[in-house]
Amino acid sequence: DTEVTQTPKHLVMGMTNKKSLKCEQHMGHRAMYWYKQKAKKPPELMFVYSYEKLSINESVPSRFSPECPNSSLLNLHLHALQPEDSALYLCASSQPMGLRGEGSYGYTFGSGTRLTVV
Amino acid sequence: KQEVTQIPAALSVPEGENLVLNCSFTDSAIYNLQWFRQDPGKGLTSLLLIQSSQREQTSGRLNASLDKSSGRSTLYIAASQPGDSATYLCAVRPQNAGGTSYGKLTFGQGTILTVHP
Secondary structure, rough: OOOEEEEOOEEEEEOOOOOEEEEEEEEOOOOOEEEOOOOOOOEEEEEEEEEEEEEEEOOOOOOOEEEEEOOOOEEEEEEOHHHHHHHEEEEEOOOOOOOOOOEEEEOOEEOEEEEOOO | OOOOEEEEEEEEEEEEOOOOEEEEEOOOOEEEEEEEEOOOOOOOOEEEEEEOOEEEEEEEEEEEEOOOOOOOOEEEEEEOOOHHHHEEEEEEEEEOOOOOOOOOOOOOEEEEEEEEE
C-alpha cells in the first residue's frame, strides 16, 4: 500500500460547527504532515508529527487542532473556522531522516479535503 | 532562508512537443528534490525524487536533472500529451541544522502546463 487516504473529500461547514479531517497511511512512515493550499498557491505547512509527537506548529490558529492517535492515523479537528479558512487541506507522510541526514526520503501526499466554510 | 523559483509560470504547447520546466533554489544544502504533479482541485502526485548525490532520474517520458552546486533542476517531458496538462511543482528538502528528523519541504510556485491537441 503506497497511498495516503484522506476523508472526507469535500466538507462544507458553518462557522459554529465542529468537524474533523482524517488521514491514514500504511507505508510505515513515521512523519506525517498537514498542509493548507489556497487556489493557485503552493501548499503551506501547518503541522508536523514525528514518531507520533508534534514537532512543528507553524503558528497555526488554535481553531485547528491536530491529533496523531497512532503511527498510521492523523486527524485535524476544526472548530469555529472562518470563511478565509476555506482551502484544500492536504495530508502527507514520509520517513523522518536520521540525525546525520541518513535515509533521504520523498513525500507521499493524499488527494486532499476540499473545505468550504460558510 | 531557502527560496525556490520555477520558470515559466505558465506554458502552453501543442501536443507532441518536448518541453523543459525549470526549478532553481538558493541554498544548495539539500537532501533531495522532488517533482510533483497536481491536477486542479486534487492532491500532489510524486513524479520523481532526486537525491542530492544524484544527477538525474528517469520515469517513462519524464527525466529530471539536478545540479546542486548551481541550485538548478529541470524536468524534461518528452512527446507531450494533453493528459500531461497540470500544475508541476518542485520542492526541496533542506538540510536541517541541529539534526531535526522531519524535514520541511520548500515549494516553488509551480508551472501551469497546458498541452493542446
